[in-house]
Amino acid sequence: MRTTRRFHISAVAQTQSLTKEDVVKEDDPSNNVSDAIFSKLGINLHHRPNHPLCILKEAIYEYFEGREPGKFQKFDKEPPVVTVKANFDEVLVPANHISRSYNDTYYVNKETVLRCHTSAHQAQKLREGHSHFLLTGDVYRRDAIDATHYPVFHQMEGVKVFSNDEWVDAGLSSVNYIEKDLKECLEGLARHLFGDVQMRWCDCYFPFTDPSFELEIFFNGKWLEVLGCGVMERQILRNTGRPDDRAWAFGLGLERLAMVLFDIPDIRLFWTDDKRFTEQFSAGELRQKFKPFSKYPPCYKDIAFWVNDHFTENNFCELVRGEAGDLVEEVQLIDEFTNKKTGRTSNCFRITYRSMERSLTNEEIDAIQEKVREQTASKLKVELR
Numbered sequence: 001m002r003t004t005r006r007f008h009i010s011a012v013a014q015t016q017s018l019t020k021e022d023v024v025k026e027d028d029p030s031n032n033v034s035d036a037i038f039s040k041l042g043i044n045l046h047h048r049p050n051h052p053l054c055i056l057k058e059a060i061y062e063y064f065e066g067r068e069p070g071k072f073q074k075f076d077k078e079p080p081v082v083t084v085k086a087n088f089d090e091v092l093v094p095a096n097h098i099s100r101s102y103n104d105t106y107y108v109n110k111e112t113v114l115r116c117h118t119s120a121h122q123a124q125k126l127r128e129g130h131s132h133f134l135l136t137g138d139v140y141r142r143d144a145i146d147a148t149h150y151p152v153f154h155q156m157e158g159v160k161v162f163s164n165d166e167w168v169d170a171g172l173s174s175v176n177y178i179e180k181d182l183k184e185c186l187e188g189l190a191r192h193l194f195g196d197v198q199m200r201w202c203d204c205y206f207p208f209t210d211p212s213f214e215l216e217i218f219f220n221g222k223w224l225e226v227l228g229c230g231v232m233e234r235q236i237l238r239n240t241g242r243p244d245d246r247a248w249a250f251g252l253g254l255e256r257l258a259m260v261l262f263d264i265p266d267i268r269l270f271w272t273d274d275k276r277f278t279e280q281f282s283a284g285e286l287r288q289k290f291k292p293f294s295k296y297p298p299c300y301k302d303i304a305f306w307v308n309d310h311f312t313e314n315n316f317c318e319l320v321r322g323e324a325g326d327l328v329e330e331v332q333l334i335d336e337f338t339n340k341k342t343g344r345t346s347n348c349f350r351i352t353y354r355s356m357e358r359s360l361t362n363e364e365i366d367a368i369q370e371k372v373r374e375q376t377a378s379k380l381k382v383e384l385r
Contacts, residue, residue, distance in 0.1 A: 023081070023108055030110045032102055034322045037114070037140065040152045045270060046076060046136050049283040052258045053154050053270060056193075057136055059286045060156060063192040064134060067185065072158075075125070076136040082120045087113050090123035091208040092233055103314045106140045106151075114140035118157035119208060119251060126240035126247075131161035136254070142314045145321065145331040150267045154254040159232070160185075161247040174246045178231050179211065182248040190217050190226055193261065193286070208233055209249060224260060227252035263289045266356070268326050274357050296359050298329065301369045303376065304348040304385040311347075311380060319379060320351060323371045329354040346385060 024038050025031035046053045057076070064072045087093075088100055098104060099116060106114040115121075118135050125133055135157040143149045160181070167177035187199055198218040206212040209230025216223045229250035237245050255267055262281070264270070269277050269290075276293040317331050328351060335348035351372070353365050377384050 028109055030107050033106045033108060036322050036325055037106060037151060041080060046154050050281050052262050052281055053254045055281060055283060055286060056254050056258050059193060063189050067188060071132045073130055073133045075133060078121050078135060078137055080115050080138055081108060081112060082115045084111050084113055087115055087120040091119045092235060093207050103312050104142055106142065116141045117251060118155040122157060122159060123236065123240050126242060134158050142318055145317045145328055147266045156252050156254060158250045159247055161245050164244055175231055178246055178248050182229060186215055186229060186250060190215060194219055206230055208236060219260065268356060271326060272356055296355055298352050298354040299360055299365045301351045302348055303373060304346060305376060305382040306344045306346050307382055311382060315380060319375050320372055323375060324353060324368050327353050327355055
């Protein structure tokens with residue numbers, strides 16, 4: 001009997017209860033959501049008071065409350081299943097942008113996805129009339145497998161809207177006024193989280209802001225990207241019924257910052273229920289450092305195959321994740337060559353299996369590896385070597 005988990009989404013304007021069968025549609029060729037990914041929906045690590053992600057979220061809330069008391073509304077319960085329109089179109093992601101591909105995004109069907117950024121709710125909140133808000137949630141992306149990448153992570157979106165009077169009274173253009181406020185605000189946030197650190201601004205590109213920037217800090221001997229931000233594209237404001245307003249927006253990854261702040265070496269640890277991890281952290285304590293506990297030995301397995309024109313590494317990683325879950329620590333391409341006679345290309349991947357909670361047996365890893373081999377041949381249509 002298949003188990004189901006019920007949770008609530010608001011895809012357009014209505015809320016309905018969905019089961020696993022509503023999200024994992026094996027008979028729909030446009031659906032690429034696996035059972036493993038579905039199992040993460042509704043866990044909401046950012047709601048757990050003693051969890052590093054929640055501690056960081058609350059520290060950011062504290063900063064904004066201190067800077068502009070009572071101004072910023074906080075949202076952290078928005079449903080992760082959204083329309084393609086909300087996830088891409090309404091934040092001006094081009095139709096040919098790589099992030100729209102099935103290789104990068106989890107599609108429930110052609111019109112619905114698991115959000116790949118919290119910006120998916122930006123237009124909705126602007127239409128509702130909100131002018132200052134922080135929105136936190138779990139986001140989903142098909143990605144590599146290593147210590148810093150996971151298909152589910154958490155973001156915070158920040159938006160502040162300005163009216164014409166504000167920049168006119170200051171004697172500045174709207175862009176200069178908003179850019180100045182944005183940079184002062186986020187430099188203060190960086191100091192609040194990391195202390196008195198050296199910072200630098202880098203010009204970059206985002207579809208939804210212009211100009212766009214990344215803030216980097218010099219921390220623990222190296223430059224670290226903290227967040228991306230910029231002056232919101234006017235088209236977004238026009239489309240949401242606010243043609244005379246201007247705004248700034250930023251987005252940051254909670255895991256990325258928490259791994260640095262708390263010295264957490266493996267992103268999978270955020271998902272563990274092992275008390276040796278969970279009991280190390282306390283609400284309100286931002287300066288706690290993770291104390292490593294016994295690391296269980298890894299198990300390495302290699303798999304080689306002739307690739308085809310449709311093969312992508314993300315698809316392979318997704319397949320491995322589906323069979324091994326959080327027992328897979330890393331998938332690494334260790335060899336690639338092309339046969340000069342046939343023109344065929346062979347890839348060899350090394351899969352590192354390691355549990356964070358126990359020693360693995362050869363028998364269970366051999367069984368998982370055999371399933372990986374079978375699924376790689378049947379689903380990816382490649383020839384094993």
